[in-house]
Amino acid sequence: MSSAARDLARRLAPPLCAAAVLALAPGWLAGRRGADWFDGDRRTQDALARGVIAAQAARPAGVVYHSGEARFDGQSAVAIYQMTILGLGQILLQHPELRGEYLPAMRVAAERLASPATLRYAASKYGQHGVVRMDPGEGHAYLGYINMGLGMLRIFDPQTPLARLNDQLSDELARRLDASPQGLIETYPGETWPPDVAAVAGSLGLHARASGRDHGALLERWARRFERCALDGRSGMLVQRVAAGSCRPVDAPRGSGTAIAAYFVAFAHPALARRLYEGVTRARRDVLFFAGVREYPEGVSGRGDLNAGPILFGLSVGASGFALGAARVHGDRQGFTGLYRSAHLLGAPTSVGAGTSFAVGGALGNALLLAMLTGRTP
Amino acid sequence: MTPWRRLGRRAALVALLLLLHEAGARLLGAQDPISLGLSLARGGGALPLGALLGAMALLLALRLGLYLAAPPWLALGLLKALWPPRSGPR
Numbered sequence: 001m002s003s004a005a006r007d008l009a010r011r012l013a014p015p016l017c018a019a020a021v022l023a024l025a026p027g028w029l030a031g032r033r034g035a036d037w038f039d040g041d042r043r044t045q046d047a048l049a050r051g052v053i054a055a056q057a058a059r060p061a062g063v064v065y066h067s068g069e070a071r072f073d074g075q076s077a078v079a080i081y082q083m084t085i086l087g088l089g090q091i092l093l094q095h096p097e098l099r100g101e102y103l104p105a106m107r108v109a110a111e112r113l114a115s116p117a118t119l120r121y122a123a124s125k126y127g128q129h130g131v132v133r134m135d136p137g138e139g140h141a142y143l144g145y146i147n148m149g150l151g152m153l154r155i156f157d158p159q160t161p162l163a164r165l166n167d168q169l170s171d172e173l174a175r176r177l178d179a180s181p182q183g184l185i186e187t188y189p190g191e192t193w194p195p196d197v198a199a200v201a202g203s204l205g206l207h208a209r210a211s212g213r214d215h216g217a218l219l220e221r222w223a224r225r226f227e228r229c230a231l232d233g234r235s236g237m238l239v240q241r242v243a244a245g246s247c248r249p250v251d252a253p254r255g256s257g258t259a260i261a262a263y264f265v266a267f268a269h270p271a272l273a274r275r276l277y278e279g280v281t282r283a284r285r286d287v288l289f290f291a292g293v294r295e296y297p298e299g300v301s302g303r304g305d306l307n308a309g310p311i312l313f314g315l316s317v318g319a320s321g322f323a324l325g326a327a328r329v330h331g332d333r334q335g336f337t338g339l340y341r342s343a344h345l346l347g348a349p350t351s352v353g354a355g356t357s358f359a360v361g362g363a364l365g366n367a368l369l370l371a372m373l374t375g376r377t378p
Numbered sequence: 379m380t381p382w383r384r385l386g387r388r389a390a391l392v393a394l395l396l397l398l399h400e401a402g403a404r405l406l407g408a409q410d411p412i413s414l415g416l417s418l419a420r421g422g423g424a425l426p427l428g429a430l431l432g433a434m435a436l437l438l439a440l441r442l443g444l445y446l447a448a449p450p451w452l453a454l455g456l457l458k459a460l461w462p463p464r465s466g467p468r
Contacts, residue, residue, distance in 0.1 A: 362410040
């Protein structure tokens with residue numbers, strides 16, 4: 001090699017080396033466990049499950065957070081208990097030998113989930129919680145989250161005393177869903193949120209699996225109306241909120257709502273869930289092996305909300321986290337792995353006691369990630 | 379200082395930051411930062427809440443540094459140790 005060539009190589013080697021390492025090492029470091037999560041590795045799943053179970057055992061019943069906002073406190077508790085049951089149940093679908101260890105925690109979570117004391121906000125809006133009574137004309141779509149948890153529990157605990165409530169809620173919600181020309185029902189008076197309705201549909205899918213009842217024809221009718229009314233044709237994303245009793249959007253199509261709906265609807269109507277997931281895929285951005293999901297479509301801006309969480313460069317923590325569950329139930333290994341690397345980098349998983357915990361997630365983040373990282377339909 | 383010695387110092391610093399990061403993550407993971415943050419926001423005063431947010435930001439900065447900056451920094455150190463810059467007159 002000539003002296004000039006050696007000098008050139010000597011000058012180019014450091015930047016090339018740095019670029020090559022930067023392109024490969026962070027993705028490899030953050031994604032080492034991604035394949036284990038996607039493939040359902042028992043040890044990996046069980047470590048986070050144990051962390052979530054231990055945290056639940058250390059908390060009293062009722063709400064988990066005390067912000068002074070009854071709506072946030074109640075809804076976050078419902079999400080924690082629902083996602084705990086879904087996460088543990090999804091692991092059991094793959095590793096049924098863990099039933100004896102997980103079922104007691106699922107039962108505790110279900111009792112808390114179904115207690116009217118957990119979401120007092122619902123009673124303050126309707127006069128009574130939907131598990132107590134649902135009057136004609138009332139939507140109570142928040143019950144979709146509760147009913148999903150009950151359905152998943154019932155798959156593994158057919159004799160649960162909560163089976164009757166699961167039947168009762170499913171009958172009431174199915175009647176309301178079928179009667180709506182838009183395929184939408186209100187969550188609270190005057191508030192219609194399509195992602196909540198996706199949870200209602202998902203709960204009917206789980207109820208069908210757990211009880212043997214057939215909601216197939218109803219869900220087929222529902223899917224057509226829901227898609228026509230709430231799916232934005234341009235972006236492929238789900239509109240986050242519409243005016244009650246109509247299809248008029250009062251919020252933009254949003255990544256967080258689309259991703260969680262793609263996960264929920266997978267339990268009820270796989271074809272619609274796939275279309276929702278296509279919207280998520282279009283909103284996903286990949287950078288250096290890491291991935292995130294836009295909260296708003298290109299050209300639309302907004303400030304997000306609690307569902308979206310922090311938004312950075314247009315990508316939201318909520319949309320990206322929910323997309324993990326949607327990616328896994330749709331078998332998208334590449335999408336899942338990129339999203340997992342981001343969750344690993346920002347979530348800071350660490351050992352706590354005998355389990356694993358995402359250090360910045362708290363009870364809500366860890367329960368959500370348990371359900372999303374193990375996403376699987378019966 | 380020889381390039382190998384410089385690489386050793388870099389590796390030692392990264393190891394120290396890793397230890398610091400692990401201790402911070404375990405400390406934060408043993409709490410519920412959302413719950414802690416909410417209770418501090420309601421009655422703990424601005425200083426403890428700022429300390430919690432600062433600790434979370436520091437943890438995140440450490441992770442970004444360890445995942446994104448440390449590997450190429452160590453790799454460059456290794457390159458210099460294996461292929462030292464030419465010294466003396468040409």
